Amino acid sequence: MASGTTAGPRPVRIEVSGLTKTFGTVRAVSDLGFTVEPGSVTGFLGPNGAGKTTTLRMVLGLITPDAGSATFDGVPYAALREPVRTVGAVLETAFHPARSGRDHLRVYSRAAGIPVARADEVLERVGLTTAGRRRAGGYSLGMRQRLALATALLGDPPVLVLDEPANGLDPEGILWLRGFLRHLAHDEGRTVLVSSHLLSEMEQTADRVVIVGAGRLVRQGSITELRSGAQGAGTVLVRSPEADRLVAVLSGAGLAATRGDDGLVTVEGATPADVGARAFAGQVELHELRAESTGLEELYFRLTAGQEQFSAGAAAPGATAVTTEGASR
Numbered sequence: 001m002a003s004g005t006t007a008g009p010r011p012v013r014i015e016v017s018g019l020t021k022t023f024g025t026v027r028a029v030s031d032l033g034f035t036v037e038p039g040s041v042t043g044f045l046g047p048n049g050a051g052k053t054t055t056l057r058m059v060l061g062l063i064t065p066d067a068g069s070a071t072f073d074g075v076p077y078a079a080l081r082e083p084v085r086t087v088g089a090v091l092e093t094a095f096h097p098a099r100s101g102r103d104h105l106r107v108y109s110r111a112a113g114i115p116v117a118r119a120d121e122v123l124e125r126v127g128l129t130t131a132g133r134r135r136a137g138g139y140s141l142g143m144r145q146r147l148a149l150a151t152a153l154l155g156d157p158p159v160l161v162l163d164e165p166a167n168g169l170d171p172e173g174i175l176w177l178r179g180f181l182r183h184l185a186h187d188e189g190r191t192v193l194v195s196s197h198l199l200s201e202m203e204q205t206a207d208r209v210v211i212v213g214a215g216r217l218v219r220q221g222s223i224t225e226l227r228s229g230a231q232g233a234g235t236v237l238v239r240s241p242e243a244d245r246l247v248a249v250l251s252g253a254g255l256a257a258t259r260g261d262d263g264l265v266t267v268e269g270a271t272p273a274d275v276g277a278r279a280f281a282g283q284v285e286l287h288e289l290r291a292e293s294t295g296l297e298e299l300y301f302r303l304t305a306g307q308e309q310f311s312a313g314a315a316a317p318g319a320t321a322v323t324t325e326g327a328s329r
């Protein structure tokens with residue numbers, strides 16, 4: 001490792017639970033819970049305005065939540081003994097324009113009690129050794145992103161929290177970032193939480209994703225699980241010769257069931273086991289019972305089509321012609 005130590009950083013797990021934040025009348029984050037494991041890249045994915053930045057700011061103790069908590073191995077950010085050596089963050093990329101990237105890192109190191117020699121190590125790690133001697137004011141957005149990442153790495157933290165770090169990078173930069181984040185997690189055992197509004201980017205970078213819409217958790221799981229549609233509660237399709245009675249039984253049990261024109265009953269936020277058990281208890285005959293196979297693309301497509309209106313527990317709005325790539329910040 002660049003820090004000169006041979007052992008990797010100690011593994012630290014992030015746990016977010018019941019996180020809630022309202023700004024005026026806007027519920028930016030609502031009862032959000034998820035975990036981020038060491039040794040893997042977790043993508044925090046959601047359309048613009050889904051509450052990603054607000055969540056990350058709460059995780060980093062920059063905003064006080066109305067309810068809930070975010071902890072690093074059980075300790076909130078504000079109570080960490082050595083925050084800079086525990087969590088490295090990239091939220092905004094603002095630097096003193098007249099200062100070189102290297103000087104920025106040296107000033108930051110001194111303030112954080114880190115040996116200044118570390119500045120050159122992290123510059124090298126992000127490929128800014130030469131550019132590091134030039135004024136940061138002349139940096140491209142991609143170079144500023146690299147410098148921000150270098151700043152986050154100064155304390156050799158086991159945890160990295162990055163808000164849209166791929167923003168402004170050219171294709172080559174994106175490829176580099178992807179490999180770098182995976183290396184930090186897979187080879188060095190760090191816990192990497194990285195937000196993005198682009199599914200394609202997260203699919204190629206992350207091992208797991210936490211998907212949010214309208215401040216709520218929509219899904220979390222490994223890319224493989226989510227791609228296969230084998231994720232817990234979702235949309236269940238069920239057919240019965242007694243469709244109306246089935247809807248009444250399921251609704252009576254608190255499930256969101258609706259009957260379509262074709263007689264097929266759709267149940268949202270349930271598993272086939274939930275639906276089967278309720279139908280059995282209500283003595284309703286079933287002819288077909290299956291989970292709708294919503295792949296990751298379709299799920300995210302619906303989410304971005306619905307944008308802020310999407311609500312996790314409710315029926316997803318009908319998909320319209322919106323591509324996940326089309327979203328921009």
Ligand SMILES: Nc1ncnc2c1ncn2[C@@H]1O[C@H](COP(=O)(O)OP(=O)(O)OP(=O)(O)O)[C@@H](O)[C@H]1O
Pocket residue numbers: 023024026027028046047048049050051052053054055197329
């Ligand atoms: N300080 C604030 N005051 C008022 N509303 C806010 C504030 N910060 C965020 N919001 C609102 O909270 C919601 C979530 O915003 P947030 O920036 O967290 O979303 P995001 O997923 O990061 O989106 P983006 O990628 O567009 O930044 C939005 O409706 C936003 O307008």
